[in-house]
Amino acid sequence: xxxxxxxxxxxxxxxxxxxxxxxxxxxxxxxxxxxxxxxxxxxxxxxxxxxxxxxxxxxxxxxxxxxxxxxxxxxxxxxxxxxxxxxxxxxxxxxxxxxxxxxxxxxxxxxxxxx
Amino acid sequence: xxxxxxxxxxxxxxxxxxxxxxxxxxxxxxxxxxxxxxxxxxxxxxxxxxxxxxxxxxxxxxxxxxxxxxxxxxxxxxxxxxxxxxxxxxxxxxxxxxxxxxxxxxxxxxxxxxxx
Numbered sequence: 001x002x003x004x005x006x007x008x009x010x011x012x013x014x015x016x017x018x019x020x021x022x023x024x025x026x027x028x029x030x031x032x033x034x035x036x037x038x039x040x041x042x043x044x045x046x047x048x049x050x051x052x053x054x055x056x057x058x059x060x061x062x063x064x065x066x067x068x069x070x071x072x073x074x075x076x077x078x079x080x081x082x083x084x085x086x087x088x089x090x091x092x093x094x095x096x097x098x099x100x101x102x103x104x105x106x107x108x109x110x111x112x113x114x115x
Numbered sequence: 116x117x118x119x120x121x122x123x124x125x126x127x128x129x130x131x132x133x134x135x136x137x138x139x140x141x142x143x144x145x146x147x148x149x150x151x152x153x154x155x156x157x158x159x160x161x162x163x164x165x166x167x168x169x170x171x172x173x174x175x176x177x178x179x180x181x182x183x184x185x186x187x188x189x190x191x192x193x194x195x196x197x198x199x200x201x202x203x204x205x206x207x208x209x210x211x212x213x214x215x216x217x218x219x220x221x222x223x224x225x226x227x228x229x230x231x
Contacts, residue, residue, distance in 0.1 A: 034219055044159075044205065044222040090158060092220075100166060101147045101209045103220055107158035 002027040004093050006106035013081050014114050021076040021109050023091030033074045034092040034103070035065055044090070050074065051096075061085070083115045117142035121206045121223030129231050134179075134193040136226050138206030141187065146208040148189040149220065150181055153203045162204075165189060201230045 007022045025031065035047040048059025055067040065076045074091060091106040121138045128134060140146050150162040161174045163181035171181050178197050182190045189206060207220040 036222075043224045044207075046219045046221070049219055100164060100172070101211065101220070102161065102164060103149075103209075105159045 002031075002093055002095065002104040004091055004104050004106040006089075006091055006109050008109045009107070010110045010112070012112045012114070015083055016080045017113075019076070019078040019081045019085075019111070021089055021091075021111070023074045023076065023106055025072050025074070025091075025093045025104070027072075027093060027095065030096045032094050032096050033065075033067060034094075035059065035063070035074070035076050036090040036092060036105075037087050038090070038108075039087045047076070047089070081111075081113050083113050085111060086113045087111060117208075117221065119206065119208055119221055119223045121226060123226060124224060125227045125229075127229045127231060128196050130198055131195050134191070134196050134200070134228070136191040136204055136206075136228075138189045138191075138223055139187055140189075140208045143187070143208070143210060145186060146210050148183060149207040149209075150189065150191050151205040151207065153205055153225070159205065163191070196230050198230050201228055203227050 003026045005024045033050040036044050037047045038044045047063055048057050048065055050057045050067045058064045063078050065074055067074050088108045088110050090108045092103045094101055094103050118141045148165045151159045152162055153159050163171055163173055165171050165183045168183055168186055178200055179191060179193050204226045206223040209218050209220040
């Protein structure tokens with residue numbers, strides 16, 4: 001079965017600091033990759049996705065992620081965080097060939113940004 | 116555009132009472148539907164998924180069940196709630212898009228269930 005690891009459970013940064021959240025997955029086949037964000041009191045939202053092509057994908061609010069196939073990684077980055085980026089971030093993976101579309105989520109990383 | 120509705124937003128129930136949480140999707144047909152439970156620090160746990168009417172698969176043994184009586188309706192139920200059923204429940208949907216495979220899952224606002 002697939003698994004997703006998010007190594008940082010809680011990250012605390014000051015505004016304008018750079019962010020990188022790690023995500024590694026274990027699966028030998030072709031995958032689609034996602035980062036979701038959950039702001040306090042809100043529902044889970046898609047931040048960005050990777051299906052194929054350019055391994056560097058850009059999402060909303062200045063976030064980007066890079067798919068490194070050889071490392072089975074899909075790390076999320078933002079060059080300068082804002083207080084409003086405080087949220088929980090989830091990495092997720094799905095087998096592209098699966099008709100069931102079962103998503104495998106990491107345990108999430110809580111990001112706290114101090115103004 | 117597609118939307119997903121989940122209700123109620125908050126529910127407080129006594130132990131041993133029944134449960135019915137409903138989720139409906141609009142603007143798409145034949146979606147894959149999912150029920151998750153989200154626990155702090157533990158991410159999202161997939162409970163059930165469905166690829167069509169009447170087709171339910173369970174990921175973990177538990178006190179809950181799911182049904183899909185209509186294409187865009189997904190119901191989470193229990194006959195007798197346990198204290199351990201407390202949590203935050205999320206419904207989600209996705210569709211397949213040919214060779215690109217599964218599109219992102221889109222989530223409802225969730226139901227906060229408290230068992231007393």
